[in-house]
Amino acid sequence: MARSAITVQETIRTGLTPAYAACNVDGNSWDNSGENSYLHIKNGSGGAIVVTIPTPGFVDTDLAIADRTISIGAGAEAKIGPFRNTTYKQDSDNTVHIDYASVTSMTIGIFKLSNA
Numbered sequence: 222m223a224r225s226a227i228t229v230q231e232t233i234r235t236g237l238t239p240a241y242a243a244c245n246v247d248g249n250s251w252d253n254s255g256e257n258s259y260l261h262i263k264n265g266s267g268g269a270i271v272v273t274i275p276t277p278g279f280v281d282t283d284l285a286i287a288d289r290t291i292s293i294g295a296g297a298e299a300k301i302g303p304f305r306n307t308t309y310k311q312d313s314d315n316t317v318h319i320d321y322a323s324v325t326s327m328t329i330g331i332f333k334l335s336n337a
Contacts, residue, residue, distance in 0.1 A: 224248040224318065229258050233335045244327040248320040251331045253310060258333040259302025260319065264293040265326035273320045276308050
């Protein structure tokens, strides 16, 4: 299985009924155009789960930027973001990746604020 893309949901003034997807064992990705997206992860499992957001960039061309890691407690939720493309975008596009130590009972939604 490969990393799966999650559609970014736009939060609008009239409201949004959010949709969540099961986290993919091989990770997820999303289009971060505009750099104003954030993710909402729900951990329905009985233990804490660490998520990692890879940072493929470098500072001064040779100093790797450390990956962002977040521990989400058992039964907890986390909202994380926004994500600057200068730090988080993958090579040739505007996607951001996320990886999971476990995906048991984990769901994710990606959101951004509307400009309207």
